[in-house]
Amino acid sequence: MTVRERYGMLSTERHGERTTTLIGVGAAGFNFVVFVLVGTIVLQDPTYGGVMGLFAGVGSYFFLPSFLGLAGAAESTVEERGPGEVIEQAGGSPRLAVAGAGLEVAAIVMLVVALSPVEETVVAGVTAGVATAVAVALVGGGILSRT
Numbered sequence: 001m002t003v004r005e006r007y008g009m010l011s012t013e014r015h016g017e018r019t020t021t022l023i024g025v026g027a028a029g030f031n032f033v034v035f036v037l038v039g040t041i042v043l044q045d046p047t048y049g050g051v052m053g054l055f056a057g058v059g060s061y062f063f064l065p066s067f068l069g070l071a072g073a074a075e076s077t078v079e080e081r082g083p084g085e086v087i088e089q090a091g092g093s094p095r096l097a098v099a100g101a102g103l104e105v106a107a108i109v110m111l112v113v114a115l116s117p118v119e120e121t122v123v124a125g126v127t128a129g130v131a132t133a134v135a136v137a138l139v140g141g142g143i144l145s146r147t
Helices: 003-007 011-041 046-074 083-090 094-115 121-145
Strands: none
Touching (some): 011 046, 046 121
């Protein structure tokens, strides 16, 4: 028995892609504002906070709608399916979602570097953030290509 038969329409089918996109836009705006505020208040560097917020906001916009679509596709049946089938059913661009996740992780890494006792915080933080985003995108892309 599928989840659809048991509970009716799935939430992603009922609301569609527009709702998941709106959730992604809302999360992107929230992440941007939070990281800018953290950069301004805690780090006393609004520019650095803006860069962290940009990374986190764009990452949320790309990652969250795909993640919600993937969750909806995974719950659509209770039978065992391979990850490739679930990703295909979810739609969207999985590589773009992985790149978005990399940008979100990059913002967190930038915050950690800024809170550490490093002399050149801006240079070290941006470098670490970009390196993290690229590494997550490459590793995630490699994993996706094997599914």
